[in-house]
Amino acid sequence: MIFYDCSTAPNPRRARMFIAEKGLNIEKRDISIAKGEQMSEEFRTINPQATLPVLVTDDGLTLTENLGISAYLEALHPEPPLMGRTxxxxxxxxxxxxxxxxxxxxxxxxxxxxxxxxxxxxxxxxxxxxxxxxxxxxxxxxxxxxxxxxxxxxxxxxxxxxxxxxxxxxxxxxxxxxxxxxxxxxxxxxxxxxxxxxxxxxxxxxxxx
CATH class of the missing domain: 1.20.1050.10 (Glutathione S-transferase Yfyf (Class Pi); Chain A, domain 2)
Structure with a gap:
């Protein structure tokens, strides 16, 4: 998996914290919003909406929203439960x-x-x-x-x-x-x-x- 992050923005931080609370070690690539790197042609081939965070799974699925990323990781790694058990x-x-x-x-x-x-x-x-x-x-x-x-x-x-x-x-x-x-x-x-x-x-x- 590859996690596209931005160290200064709140939404990537949410995903970063979720990944850390799960104890996962996922390859990370930092995209600078301050430098406009999310608008680059290279990044927009990954996410045409030019937003962060993005998680690309081992199967090549691209997830671009915190809720989708969290639900996917929770299903793969249910412990500790961050989205409820019952x-x-x-x-x-x-x-x-x-x-x-x-x-x-x-x-x-x-x-x-x-x-x-x-x-x-x-x-x-x-x-x-x-x-x-x-x-x-x-x-x-x-x-x-x-x-x-x-x-x-x-x-x-x-x-x-x-x-x-x-x-x-x-x-x-x-x-x-x-x-x-x-x-x-x-x-x-x-x-x-x-x-x-x-x-x-x-x-x-x-x-x-």
């Missing part, structure tokens, strides 16, 4: 993963890509150019604040986001919380449950990759 657990993990992506990941990306000069005409990932819309940046900031509130409320009730142990949902939430620094947002001062959860995950070896 039908109920699997449902909860995917539900919370979807909530975290929609309420956290997308608003942060919306705020960043519609405000930062580096993303002028690149407001949406992929091969097509799209103009920035400042109003979407403001909406992204407001939605990110709500995401921090949602996360704190959940973590006051549960040690981890979905189940009683680390799962795919925690990995996604952790990466998004860290990445919120690019829009100058951090865990709110009074969010003690979120801080404790973040500190536990930050201490894991996978979080330092």
């Amino acid at each position: 039908p109920e657990e699997k449902g909860q993990v995917l539900m919370w993963h979807a909530i975290v992506e929609a309420q956290g990941g997308l608003p942060i990306a919306e705020a960043l890509r519609n405000s930062h000069p580096a993303f002028a005409h690149r407001a949406i990932p992929g091969p097509e150019n799209h103009a920035q819309i400042p109003e979407l940046a403001e909406r992204g900031l407001a939605r990110t604040r709500k995401f921090f509130d949602l996360l704190e409320a959940r973590l006051q009730q549960n040690t981890f986001v979905a189940l009683d142990h680390l799962t795919l949902a925690d990995i996604a939430a952790f990466v998004f919380v860290d990445f919120a620094r690019v829009i100058k947002m951090r865990i709110p001062e009074g969010s003690m449950a979120t801080r404790a959860w973040h500190d536990r995950i930050a201490a894991r070896p996978s979080a330092r990759l």
